[in-house]
Amino acid sequence: MTTLEDYLEKNADRIDKVIHRYFGDVHGDLFRASAHLLLAGGKRLRPAVVILAADAVRRGSSDDLIPAALALELTHNFTLIHDDIMDGDVVRRGVPTVHVVWDEPTAILAGDVLYAKAFEFICLSDAGDAAKVRATKMLARTCTEICDGQSMDMAFEKRSDVSELEYLEMVSKKTGVLYGASAAIGGILAGATPVQADALYQFGVNSGVAFQIQDDLIDLFANTEKSGKDRASDIREGKQTLIAIKAREKGLDLAPYRRDLTGAEIDDLIARLEDAGVIDAVRATAVERATVAKEALSILPQSEEKRLLAEIVDYFINRSF
Amino acid sequence: MTTLEDYLEKNADRIDKVIHRYFGDVHGDLFRASAHLLLAGGKRLRPAVVILAADAVRRGSSDDLIPAALALELTHNFTLIHDDIMDGDVVRRGVPTVHVVWDEPTAILAGDVLYAKAFEFICLSDAGDAAKVRATKMLARTCTEICDGQSMDMAFEKRSDVSELEYLEMVSKKTGVLYGASAAIGGILAGATPVQADALYQFGVNSGVAFQIQDDLIDLFANTEKSGKDRASDIREGKQTLIAIKAREKGLDLAPYRRDLTGAEIDDLIARLEDAGVIDAVRATAVERATVAKEALSILPQSEEKRLLAEIVDYFINRSF
Numbered sequence: 062m063t064t065l066e067d068y069l070e071k072n073a074d075r076i077d078k079v080i081h082r083y084f085g086d087v088h089g090d091l092f093r094a095s096a097h098l099l100l101a102g103g104k105r106l107r108p109a110v111v112i113l114a115a116d117a118v119r120r121g122s123s124d125d126l127i128p129a130a131l132a133l134e135l136t137h138n139f140t141l142i143h144d145d146i147m148d149g150d151v152v153r154r155g156v157p158t159v160h161v162v163w164d165e166p167t168a169i170l171a172g173d174v175l176y177a178k179a180f181e182f183i184c185l186s187d188a189g190d191a192a193k194v195r196a197t198k199m200l201a202r203t204c205t206e207i208c209d210g211q212s213m214d215m216a217f218e219k220r221s222d223v224s225e226l227e228y229l230e231m232v233s234k235k236t237g238v239l240y241g242a243s244a245a246i247g248g249i250l251a252g253a254t255p256v257q258a259d260a261l262y263q264f265g266v267n268s269g270v271a272f273q274i275q276d277d278l279i280d281l282f283a284n285t286e287k288s289g290k291d292r293a294s295d296i297r298e299g300k301q302t303l304i305a306i307k308a309r310e311k312g313l314d315l316a317p318y319r320r321d322l323t324g325a326e327i328d329d330l331i332a333r334l335e336d337a338g339v340i341d342a343v344r345a346t347a348v349e350r351a352t353v354a355k356e357a358l359s360i361l362p363q364s365e366e367k368r369l370l371a372e373i374v375d376y377f378i379n380r381s382f
Numbered sequence: 383m384t385t386l387e388d389y390l391e392k393n394a395d396r397i398d399k400v401i402h403r404y405f406g407d408v409h410g411d412l413f414r415a416s417a418h419l420l421l422a423g424g425k426r427l428r429p430a431v432v433i434l435a436a437d438a439v440r441r442g443s444s445d446d447l448i449p450a451a452l453a454l455e456l457t458h459n460f461t462l463i464h465d466d467i468m469d470g471d472v473v474r475r476g477v478p479t480v481h482v483v484w485d486e487p488t489a490i491l492a493g494d495v496l497y498a499k500a501f502e503f504i505c506l507s508d509a510g511d512a513a514k515v516r517a518t519k520m521l522a523r524t525c526t527e528i529c530d531g532q533s534m535d536m537a538f539e540k541r542s543d544v545s546e547l548e549y550l551e552m553v554s555k556k557t558g559v560l561y562g563a564s565a566a567i568g569g570i571l572a573g574a575t576p577v578q579a580d581a582l583y584q585f586g587v588n589s590g591v592a593f594q595i596q597d598d599l600i601d602l603f604a605n606t607e608k609s610g611k612d613r614a615s616d617i618r619e620g621k622q623t624l625i626a627i628k629a630r631e632k633g634l635d636l637a638p639y640r641r642d643l644t645g646a647e648i649d650d651l652i653a654r655l656e657d658a659g660v661i662d663a664v665r666a667t668a669v670e671r672a673t674v675a676k677e678a679l680s681i682l683p684q685s686e687e688k689r690l691l692a693e694i695v696d697y698f699i700n701r702s703f
Contacts, residue, residue: 091533143494147487166468166536169490170529173464173497177525180501184519190511197518198505204498208491212412215487 063365065372069109076105079131094163094171095178098138101154107133107243110268110373114247114261116366117358125187129196129250132182133243136200139175140207140239142168147215176204188250195258196246203242210234221316223301229270237269244268244370260357264370267354272377274347277302278340281331283382293318293327303343304334311337347378384686386693390430397426400452415484415492416499419459422475428454428564431589431694435568435582437687438679446508450517450571453503454564457521460496461528461560463489468536497525509571516579517567524563531555542637544622550591558590565589565691581678585691588675593698595668598623599661602652604703614639614648624664625655632658668699 084096108130112123144150145158146168152158160168183196213231217223244265245258253261280295281304295302299319308315318330334340351374361367405417429451433444444451465471466479467489473479481489504517534552538544565586566579574582601616602625616623620640629636639651655661672695682688 089530089533090537091530143490147490167533169464169468170533173493173529174526176494176497177522177529181519181522181526184515184522190515193518194505194511194514197514198502201498201502201505205495205502208494208498209410209412212410212488212491216411 063369065369065376068113068369069104069106072109072112073103073105075127076108076130076134077102079127080134083131090163090167091170091174094159094167095174097156097159097162097171098141098153099134099175101156103134103154105134106373107137107239110240110243110265110370111247113366113370113373114244114253114265115251117361117364117370118248118251118253118257118261120364120366123251126247126250128182128185129188129246132179132200133239133246135175135179135182136204136207136242137239139172139179140211142172142175144211147211183246186250189252192250192252195249199242199245199249199262203238206234206238210236210238217301218299220301221299223306225303225306225310228301228303228306232270232273233266236273237266239265240269240272241265257360260360264354264357264374267350267357268374268377271347271350271354271374274303274343274350275378275380277304278343278347279380279382281327281334292324293322293330296327296330297322303346304339307339307342308334308337311339311342313337313339344378351375351378384690386690386697389434389690390425390427393430393433394424394426396448397429397451397455398423400448401455404452411484411488412491412495415480415488416495418477418480418483418492419462419474420455420496422477424455424475426455427694428458428560431561431564431586431691432568434687434691434694435565435574435586436572438682438685438691439569439572439574439578439582441685441687444572447568447571449503449506450509450567453500453521454560454567456496456500456503457525457528457563458560460493460500461532463493463496465532468532504567507571510573513571513573516570520563520566520570520583524559527555527559531557531559538622539620541622542620544627546624546627546631549622549624549627553591553594554587557594558587560586561590561593562586578681581681585675585678585695588671588678589695589698592668592671592675592695595624595664595671596699596701598625599664599668600701600703602648602655613645614643614651617648617651618643624667625660628660628663629655629658632660632663634658634660665699672696672699 080099084099087093087096111130111133112126115123115126141153142159145153146160146165150158151161159171180197180200183200184193186193210231214235217231241262242265244261248258248261277295281293283292296305296315296318297320299316305315313333354374355371358367358370401420405420408414408417432451432454433447436444436447462474463480466474467481467486471479472482480492501518501521504521505514507514531552535556538552562583563586565582569579569582598616602614604613617626617636617639618641620637626636634654675695676692679688679691
């Protein structure tokens, strides 16, 4: 029985190899800029979901779907390059971001190149044309929603009254739908029925939301060295995360913490959030979404791949970086 | 017999109607920003090429291809929104550009939304799945090339030794391939054979190059009110257009003109360029490309639509704004 850790490692190796084949030796500033983040590594979770979903639908070799798996990673990377420009982020995956190494115009174009390649790679998979058209439509709609999610996220920065419902819609679009598309596209290209594809989509979207809620918790708790992020940066920046929203619901105002915080102050804040039941409530929401995700898998036959998909969701809400 | 002028007007009306149906009443800043340039009008030349190419391959109603025709217009608009950010342009089609009305992050996302919609609309056409996959692949490859063309164009701004070959590659990518894709995708969705699709692609690419060379001439000669552009702006900015390249070949250095110029100075420069044979040489290149474009159509049966396609190319190199 393969452990999830082994599976993800093997999968990342396989995807990395393909990435190096296509992007390892490209010429010209633009294509090097496109390849920059891709070559900086990553867990390749979306490709893993594509392939596991395909194999959960029809057992057998999934080599024919590697281009589609890569397409979802390319989509993810295109959004990261553009988001980093918008958010002014200077480091990602331990390397300077594209607009820092090159410049903003090159970064806009580098993202645009990966965007095109994503659609090209979907069509390069070895699946029927009807399935490719369904997959292309789904990827296109997903990209529109991701843009909407990023737009909502930026708009939330100017507000302090974001509701839980609004937050969940934003993370569903910004993070959830791409996992939804990963699972559904894997399924569709492997011959899933519409009902199976829809279940896989629901699995993915809910997994992605759970993933993002866990990200909010990691920001507060994580060991800075492991996560590569500054502890409590969301709270210091006044971000409307589920933690901030649940705190407000429970009468705890985080606005006074929108400033530089010492480690002791963060520890004190965590204690207050725990006492008020905020952390438990946030965790419960993540667990709830993870449960919905796993339940969506119930219409698929038992298989090793189905088990690994369920384990991925558990990993999403249990990881500490 | 329909005149080209009538045809283009009718086509623009038809495309405008569809644009208004899909983008006229959208909600939220992001989607309004996506619709902004689209709703500001335009000649809808690429949609016209899509539909004429389809009808030149198989006669009959082309209503089924309106979504694909729109897809090519969306692609064009996405590149304009992103290019305007990169080039710092503040007015387009008589309205302030997207990043000026909103901001750069919104403009990046607005372009990204149209990008996704382009692929979605290709798949919404009423054609066979195999044709849609071919069209999707072609659109994806075209987008990569357009990015490369824009990247070359920006890199050329830092150089004064761009060769004619480099210039032609740049405009082929920046402007030509989208006309190539328009013609080929129209053909493909209408059931063109690979040979027909390739001929249509060649028709489009060469038409687009001729179009761009004429644009360079318009910048120098045009009535500012009609073109909406400052006269001789390319020369004042030291752009490496075919005019600048041919002038250099003939020993005429345009570098001293890289500054504010009076109308009299521009007239004097035009006289010098004409005397040196630069203008004739540039026009000859445009005519040559237009001829190659029209010759590519020879494998298609005679039809009104084929005649109109040939007339579009003549219009491209004869228009004065």
